[in-house]
Amino acid sequence: MTVQSPDDTAGTPVIQTAVPPASAAAPVGEPKIKARDVKVFYGDKQALFDVNIDIPAKSVTAFIGPSGCGKSTFLRCINRMNDTIPSARVEGSIEIDGADVNARSVDPVVLRSRVGMVFQKPNPFPKTIFENVAYGPRIHGLATGKVELEAIVESSLKKAGLWNEVADRLHQPGTGLSGGQQQRLVIARAIAVSPEVILMDEPCSALDPIATAKIEELIDELRSQFCIVIVTHSMAQAARVSQRTAFFHLGKLVESGPTEEMFTNPRDSRTQDYITGRFG
Numbered sequence: 001m002t003v004q005s006p007d008d009t010a011g012t013p014v015i016q017t018a019v020p021p022a023s024a025a026a027p028v029g030e031p032k033i034k035a036r037d038v039k040v041f042y043g044d045k046q047a048l049f050d051v052n053i054d055i056p057a058k059s060v061t062a063f064i065g066p067s068g069c070g071k072s073t074f075l076r077c078i079n080r081m082n083d084t085i086p087s088a089r090v091e092g093s094i095e096i097d098g099a100d101v102n103a104r105s106v107d108p109v110v111l112r113s114r115v116g117m118v119f120q121k122p123n124p125f126p127k128t129i130f131e132n133v134a135y136g137p138r139i140h141g142l143a144t145g146k147v148e149l150e151a152i153v154e155s156s157l158k159k160a161g162l163w164n165e166v167a168d169r170l171h172q173p174g175t176g177l178s179g180g181q182q183q184r185l186v187i188a189r190a191i192a193v194s195p196e197v198i199l200m201d202e203p204c205s206a207l208d209p210i211a212t213a214k215i216e217e218l219i220d221e222l223r224s225q226f227c228i229v230i231v232t233h234s235m236a237q238a239a240r241v242s243q244r245t246a247f248f249h250l251g252k253l254v255e256s257g258p259t260e261e262m263f264t265n266p267r268d269s270r271t272q273d274y275i276t277g278r279f280g
């Protein structure tokens with residue numbers, strides 16, 4: 001299906017979702033990620049207020065909302081990237097498969113291999129294409145030798161839809177690829193350590209429409225294997241790629257639910273106002 005009026009700024013947008021019926025998109029069984037009463041402070045300033053959400057496995061969940069509403073802050077709680085911001089303090093609990101990510105016993109480096117992250121700007125290492133993908137499996141001891149490492153690199157690049165474009169130049173710098181290819185390389189790098197969750201923070205905002213379409217197709221393919229959470233400014237993109245959507249406003253999670261319902265029949269007037277372009 002197509003989505004009209006990308007980014008929804010002109011008039012009242014009509015957003016068509018390309019997702020299964022709402023019943024098929026509802027979480028089944030235990031959620032992969034369970035957040036309870038999550039609050040985040042930067043110094044004295046509170047950026048997130050009591051966020052409660054269940055995020056299913058093998059599905060794409062989109063976080064939408066106006067600039068500064070806390071989408072990225074919440075995303076960063078899931079793999080403890082907020083630990084790297086000295087002024088940030090996180091309260092409440094986030095569990096992945098029932099285990100608290102903030103428990104003392106959790107090594108953030110190991111957590112981040114289980115919960116990979118893709119940023120707005122593609123950030124390949126200043127190394128070859130091969131080394132970009134091989135680095136994680138090597139440091140986490142996932143390959144017993146060269147042949148196994150090569151197999152992981154190949155299968156990760158294939159899953160990221162990049163193999164055919166780079167198979168004959170694996171030993172050239174990753175930074176020599178186009179922006180869209182670099183973003184797929186970064187996704188291959190995340191996949192290479194067999195994560196369970198992939199967090200994407202506006203992964204297409206630096207890409208042209210063709211590269212964006214490729215990443216969106218890739219997200220759709222990857223959802224059969226991973227729990228994917230994507231922050232996006234584009235409601236059209238949320239509608240195209242996600243099965244569930246969460247709307248944030250002023251640091252609060254206003255509502256979340258099956259994407260189709262969120263865009264056709266939101267429960268909260270703030271969501272309605274946002275999706276119809278009344279603010280944003």
Ligand SMILES: Nc1ncnc2c1ncn2[C@@H]1O[C@H](COP(=O)(O)OP(=O)(O)OP(=O)(O)O)[C@@H](O)[C@H]1O
Pocket residue numbers: 042047065066067068069070071072073074085087233
């Ligand atoms: N490192 C930081 N230090 C201090 N305040 C921060 C920091 N990062 C974010 N904030 C503040 O926290 C609030 C939420 O920001 P956040 O980046 O999570 O929102 P967002 O919804 O992802 O925004 P955008 O869509 O513009 O990326 C904002 O008021 C922002 O200024």
